[in-house]
Amino acid sequence: MIWLKHRPIFKICRVVAELAMLVVCLLYFMSPNRILRENIRRNSEETIPIRKQKDADEISRLLAMRQWNCESRKSNKFQSEGEKVKDTNELCPKWANELDWKPSDKPLIQLNPARIIYPANQNGPSNELISFQEAIFIGIETNRTVVVPQFLPHRMDRDTFHESEVPASRRVDLNFLSRLVSMVTVDKMQELCYLKFDVGFQKQDAECNFFSYLKKTSGMILGSTHDTVLGTDGFTEMKMLKKHDRACEPPSFPVRRMAKIKRAMRVDDVKYNYRSDLPCAVLIDTYKTFTNDFDGFDQAILDKAINDINSLTHEDLIGANSRTKFKLVEIFTKRPRYIREIAKEFIGKVxxxxxxxxxxxxxxxxxxxxxxxxxxxxxxxxxxxxxxxxxxxxxxxxxxxxxxxxxxxxxxxxxxxxxxxxxxxxxxxxxxxxxxxxxxxxxxxxxxxxxxxxxxxxxxxxxxxxxxxxxxxxxxxxxxxxxxxEKCSVIWRDTHELIALVENxxxxxxxxxxxxxxxxxxxxxxxxxxxxxxxxxxxxxxxxxxxxxxxx
Incomplete structure (x- = not known):
């Protein structure tokens, strides 16, 4: 087919292609966005120097999620000379100490320690937190002690320098939250439940990797010995997204399915819909299940929680309605102290x-x-x-x-x-x-x-x-x-997560x-x-x- 290159139509196509490529190049080099980027680059060079002379382009690349792996390993582990950095927390000893959380023995709401609820959610950091908040509220309404879960990093973070799980204390001020409600660690749950969940509550069909995710983060499996409750009182089998793979076949495990309509459930109905006498319960990718668009809460109680938490009493919470308790959970799930204080300093100083x-x-x-x-x-x-x-x-x-x-x-x-x-x-x-x-x-x-x-x-x-x-x-x-x-290493576990939390x-x-x-x-x-x-x-x-x- 060599003769094709001599045909006029072929020559015309080649000329048209070359002209098109020339136009594309001209549009790129003369485009307003490119000119803006060049001006930004020059402008960033005029900014106040920072440590290691990073300019805006370098910082942007560092904060890009897809670039995180190689950049984080370079900046977190080594100095420019290749020597290993000796990490300390001399600038932030209180922050480091507070991340080592221990359950409080005097919460305002003491829940039944023999009945637990564990939120298992792998749908991103924000949805994990929402699921945790809902688990706390469900625990209050059904008298189940909440298990503090292990969170996962954002799915686009590739920081292999650290283990994959993120301690909850890095996303929530657990010391403050434990003043509201009793919580336990994963270790305590494993002891109580003998490494098996008894019952589940599910909103949407679970993905195939849910079982390995649950085992990795909780150390537990879906291995109920109470499968006789299947078919009674609204309990059904667990639903999966894919049925063609044998690994996706769920075990015989009693699950109560929640309504699939987003935010359909009223908070007043939670106690009934999440009912079960079985001790070890798990939320299966269940979040945003009930509405948070409501009024009718007790503003006086909420004002105490916001303005003077020491004036809030057990009696206040006993008499509070469900809507007030739900808002209290939101108020008490603050970001960790180091996140709040960095944000406050940035707002004031910058x-x-x-x-x-x-x-x-x-x-x-x-x-x-x-x-x-x-x-x-x-x-x-x-x-x-x-x-x-x-x-x-x-x-x-x-x-x-x-x-x-x-x-x-x-x-x-x-x-x-x-x-x-x-x-x-x-x-x-x-x-x-x-x-x-x-x-x-x-x-x-x-x-x-x-x-x-x-x-x-x-x-x-x-x-x-x-x-x-x-x-x-x-x-x-x-x-x-x-x-x-090198002087506050505790906050630099994951640069992207640090920035995202402070921004929030x-x-x-x-x-x-x-x-x-x-x-x-x-x-x-x-x-x-x-x-x-x-x-x-x-x-x-x-x-x-x-x-x-x-x-x-």
Whole structure:
């Protein structure tokens, strides 16, 4: 077939292909995003030097989940000369001590130690925490002592330097939580239950690897000797996702199936739906089972828990309704002390104030968008520019009541915003929000819609009004400089998890939180707080502004 290369049509195709490749190269090298990235690179070189002279690009690469394995092993284990680092905790001895948790013997709610419930959930860190919270509430309602589980790292973390399980004390302040309710360790559960669970509660079909996961994290198996209860009182066999593999065949094990409708169960119905006299119970990938959108709780009791925990008494909890108890579980499941204190220091020293906006954008390539979510078709259309405009629009709304006070520009109105995002364009967005021309253009459209075009002289001038955006690069620099690995090694077990937990706490403490609907990470940050705005609401407002600008 050598003769084909001499045919005219072949020559034409080759010319067209070469021209197409030339156009692609020109578009890449002249693209605005590339120019922005180059400006970001130059801008990062002008920032304050940090230890080992890491710039924004290096930090971003370190924090990228897919890059974590090789980078973490290099930075955690060795110095630049190749010598092994001697880790100490001289800057944070209290944090290290508190991670060594021991069950409290004087909780406000003492549950039956002969009946336990264990949350087995392998659906990601945030869903694991939600499952743990629900297990605590189910334990309170059914008088079962809660077993503190071993958590798993995020499935995209590849830090082989550490064991795969994550101690619960690194995600929850167990010392604080144990003041509310009695809990036991996995070791105690194994002694009580002879390494076998008696009964399970299941919401969704389990994956094939559930049995190995359960054995690895709990040391227990589904080996009930009470299979005679199958077919009675609503108990059925366990359901699996796949039936064609023999390894997926479940054992003869009594399970009570929960409703598959998300958040369908009322908290008042938990005691009935999770009933069983069998002592050793396990939640099988069960989470987000009952609604948390309710009112009717006792605000006086919640205020005691938030403002003066020492005034909260056993009598308060005995008389509390189920909705109040559920909210108390959320209040008592705080992040570990080191996470809260690092977040507080960052907010005070770097962001320089308690009033700020936080925004979480969850929708990267790993987010699974089910068709029932109304925003699925819009996700791929959202670009860095749109998120930058969302930040400026939300900041304008946040400070609209303060404009008259600073209208003469004697004092610059600076709006502090923290962006937590799963995407990799956070530095691009930061650069856009700092660009004066970009700010002036978005305000031209906003003020046009509001009929306040005369205010462009104020909002379009960064000497009068501007956004200061912070992200995980700023947070990493702060932690790395104030609590370096060699002097506070206890917090550096997993860099990605450390950053994610502190970011979540920063969002929780914000004045306004712009959250990502259907994100468990956002859901955790929203617990116990108000002033939460769905990001799609701001994007809808932005779409209206752009539509009016195009018409007129």
């Amino acid at each position: 962001m320089q104030g308690d009033e700020y906006i936080a925004m979480h954008w969850r929708y990267n390539h790993e987010f699974i968008c089910f068709h029932k979510y109304p925003f699925c078709a819009q996700i791929e259309k959202v670009e860095s520019r749109d998120l930058s405009e969302v930040i400026i629009l939300a900041s304008k709304n946040f400070t609209s009541s303060k404009v008259s006070k600073y209208s003469n520009c004697d004092v610059t109105q600076v709006v502090h915003v923290y962006l937590a995002t799963a995407t990799t364009d956070y530095e691009t967005i930061k650069f856009m929000t700092k660009d004066s021309d970009f700010q002036r253009e978005i305000f031209r459209k906003i003020l046009k819609k509001e009929g306040k075009a005369d205010e462009i002289s104020y909002y379009g001038d960064q000497r009068c009004w501007k956004v200061q955006l912070f992200n995980k690069v700023d947070l990493y620099r702060f932690i790395d400089s104030h609590y370096p690995r 706490e920063i969002c929780r403490q914000s004045s306004i939180f712009i959250y990502s609907p259907e994100s468990a990470w956002s859901e955790i940050a929203m617990q116990t707080r108000t002033n939460n705005v769905p990001v799609w609401d701001v994007l809808s407002e932005l779409a209206e502004i752009n539509a009016i600008d195009e018409i007129y």
